[in-house]
Amino acid sequence: MSDISAADITLPIVHSGEVSAIKRVVALANGSAEIVAALGYEPLLVGRDVASTMPSLKTIPIDNPGHNISTETVLAQKPDLILIDSNTSPTSALITLKATGIKIVTIPSTFELKTIGEKEQAIASTLGVPLAGKLLVQQINSSTQKSDPTKVLFLYLRGSSSIYLIGGKGSGADSLITAMGFTDIGAANLAQPFSAMSAEELIKLNPDVILLMTKGLASVGGITGLIQLPGIAQTSAGKHKRVVTVDDSLLLSFGPRTIPLIPRLRADIVKASIL
Amino acid sequence: MKKLLLYLLFSTIGLVLFAFSLRTGIVQLHSSLWSLLTQHTGVDATTVWQIRLPRALGAVVIGGGLGIAGVMAQGIFRNPLAEPTLIGLSSGATLGTITVISSGAATYGSRTNAASAVLFAILAAVLVQLLAPNKGYGFLLTGIALSAILTAMAGLIISISSKPGIQSLAFWNFGSLSLLTNHTLQVIAPFIEVGVIISFFVARRLDAYSLGETSSHYLGINPKRLRLLAIIAMAFLVGASVSAVGSIAFLGLLVPHIVRLLVGPAHRRMLTFSAIIGATLLLLADLLARTIFQPHEIPLGLITSLIGAPLLILLLRTKQSQWVAND
Numbered sequence: 001m002s003d004i005s006a007a008d009i010t011l012p013i014v015h016s017g018e019v020s021a022i023k024r025v026v027a028l029a030n031g032s033a034e035i036v037a038a039l040g041y042e043p044l045l046v047g048r049d050v051a052s053t054m055p056s057l058k059t060i061p062i063d064n065p066g067h068n069i070s071t072e073t074v075l076a077q078k079p080d081l082i083l084i085d086s087n088t089s090p091t092s093a094l095i096t097l098k099a100t101g102i103k104i105v106t107i108p109s110t111f112e113l114k115t116i117g118e119k120e121q122a123i124a125s126t127l128g129v130p131l132a133g134k135l136l137v138q139q140i141n142s143s144t145q146k147s148d149p150t151k152v153l154f155l156y157l158r159g160s161s162s163i164y165l166i167g168g169k170g171s172g173a174d175s176l177i178t179a180m181g182f183t184d185i186g187a188a189n190l191a192q193p194f195s196a197m198s199a200e201e202l203i204k205l206n207p208d209v210i211l212l213m214t215k216g217l218a219s220v221g222g223i224t225g226l227i228q229l230p231g232i233a234q235t236s237a238g239k240h241k242r243v244v245t246v247d248d249s250l251l252l253s254f255g256p257r258t259i260p261l262i263p264r265l266r267a268d269i270v271k272a273s274i275l
Numbered sequence: 276m277k278k279l280l281l282y283l284l285f286s287t288i289g290l291v292l293f294a295f296s297l298r299t300g301i302v303q304l305h306s307s308l309w310s311l312l313t314q315h316t317g318v319d320a321t322t323v324w325q326i327r328l329p330r331a332l333g334a335v336v337i338g339g340g341l342g343i344a345g346v347m348a349q350g351i352f353r354n355p356l357a358e359p360t361l362i363g364l365s366s367g368a369t370l371g372t373i374t375v376i377s378s379g380a381a382t383y384g385s386r387t388n389a390a391s392a393v394l395f396a397i398l399a400a401v402l403v404q405l406l407a408p409n410k411g412y413g414f415l416l417t418g419i420a421l422s423a424i425l426t427a428m429a430g431l432i433i434s435i436s437s438k439p440g441i442q443s444l445a446f447w448n449f450g451s452l453s454l455l456t457n458h459t460l461q462v463i464a465p466f467i468e469v470g471v472i473i474s475f476f477v478a479r480r481l482d483a484y485s486l487g488e489t490s491s492h493y494l495g496i497n498p499k500r501l502r503l504l505a506i507i508a509m510a511f512l513v514g515a516s517v518s519a520v521g522s523i524a525f526l527g528l529l530v531p532h533i534v535r536l537l538v539g540p541a542h543r544r545m546l547t548f549s550a551i552i553g554a555t556l557l558l559l560a561d562l563l564a565r566t567i568f569q570p571h572e573i574p575l576g577l578i579t580s581l582i583g584a585p586l587l588i589l590l591l592r593t594k595q596s597q598w599v600a601n602d
Binding site: 159161162163196198199200201204218220221222225230233 | 300301302318321322325326327329382384436437438439440441442443445446453454455456458565570571572
């Protein structure tokens with residue numbers, strides 16, 4: 001049992017010395033506030049998206065609670081740039097914001113490791129700070145890990161809503177697990193990003209270590225509740241309680257924090273695998 | 276003789292389905308069930324004994340219990356529409372389960388959880404008795420209304436609670452055996468046993484009672500006490516199963532209709548048969564629920580409705596269907 005909380009991973013921040021022409025940014029694209037901060041321009045942020053939950057951004061107001069933009073909140077912050085992505089909703093709010101003439105830029109969204117750079121570069125060029133973008137993207141390339149035979153399985157659990165899912169190919173976690181050098185046993189066997197969890201599937205996959213989100217584990221009643229879910233106790237991971245958790249908004253954030261997360265999570269999984 | 280043959284026939288079907296349930300699933304077995312009897316480790320043995328066995332046994336115990344509860348409900352209320360879900364028992368049990376889980380007093384699958392479901396089921400059914408006007412369909416309509424209130428209250432608690440294991444309203448309303456483990460089964464089985472014992476205990480009196488309240492009075496039957504005993508029996512049967520697998524649609528309504536057609540109206544015989552048929556139907560439903568769209572599992576209530584409802588319509592159209600002919 002180990003847990004990585006949001007406070008455990010420090011946001012890498014670059015300093016390019018460039019001056020941005022933008023003065024006030026509302027970052028609504030998933031995780032975009034985190035990237036603006038990592039580029040070294042946190043003071044420009046006047047509003048952030050609900051997914052950028054890292055502790056250092058706590059004082060910046062969230063403009064899309066429940067993933068729905070509050071138009072008035074955004075306008076009151078008088079931004080000269082709004083960052084959105086294809087998931088930003090509702091459309092009606094976007095139309096209103098566009099009508100006000102504020103510059104709105106769509107940032108590519110990412111659910112895997114290899115496209116983090118594109119997202120960071122897009123935000124850097126929108127802010128007019130290409131050097132900062134280059135410095136931030138450079139961190140990504142230095143993070144290839146050596147391979148390890150441990151079989152890891154990612155489970156998405158929300159016990160309070162009867163949501164029990166197994167992560168497969170494209171779950172997002174698969175790209176992390178592979179980058180850490182482990183085998184994502186879910187992705188190796190399941191073509192869908194997520195499939196309903198069943199006891200027999202768990203036994204068949206028989207992971208060595210189970211990867212969960214912190215609140216996901218809490219939602220099934222912690223490790224005791226997890227072991228009671230049919231099939232878990234019968235896997236190698238369940239038998240030895242080899243469970244590793246990561247903060248819910250951090251694990252699949254696919255932003256600058258993902259880079260320092262990888263070696264840290266890798267160490268946790270290696271430690272768990274020899275239990 | 277005909278009854279003995281029927282008994283053997285349905286028991287055999289049940290046993291075949293039971294063996295089939297142990298054999299079938301996502302994990303392909305490499306060894307025969309026979310050779311697994313003496314094994315306890317390895318993928319095949321774990322899958323069969325720790326995953327499939329509790330589900331199959333659970334289907335037998337819960338299906339049998341719900342079948343019996345259905346016979347009890349129609350017998351005690353002398354009404355072909357009476358069913359545990361319609362008289363407040365299921366929704367009461369759901370509310371009881373959710374209340375203790377959301378308050379943190381018990382976790383899913385615990386003894387307290389099952390006991391609370393049973394208690395709430397009794398309270399709900401008694402409340403229906405007290406509130407219902409003593410004429411016509413007043414009783415069933417009151418049951419439907421109270422069930423709606425209790426289900427809404429359960430839904431309300433679910434929407435605001437984030438307690439582990441509270442599950443979703445869909446889980447409780449459609450039912451699923453997917454969370455059943457050997458442990459949970461051991462918790463609920465004694466409750467169902469109590470329900471079965473009380474049911475057989477009152478069966479003869481139900482026969483006399485079926486002649487009407489006045490006639491049964493001369494046979495020395497106290498209708499109020501009989502009704503309370505029947506409610507307690509049904510609450511143990513339905514409450515314990517709801518606490519572990521949610522409400523399963525149609526079994527309680529369908530099974531008594533099948534059984535009456537097969538073996539006639541004597542309650543003892545009906546109870547035995549309803550247990551066998553309830554168990555067989557639920558085994559079949561669970562087998563289908565987990566294999567049709569493998570690896571996806573379909574909520575059990577959808578299968579029991581899809582099989583149960585057409586079967587019921589078919590039954591009602593047969594000439595021998597006693598209830599319809601009487602009306």
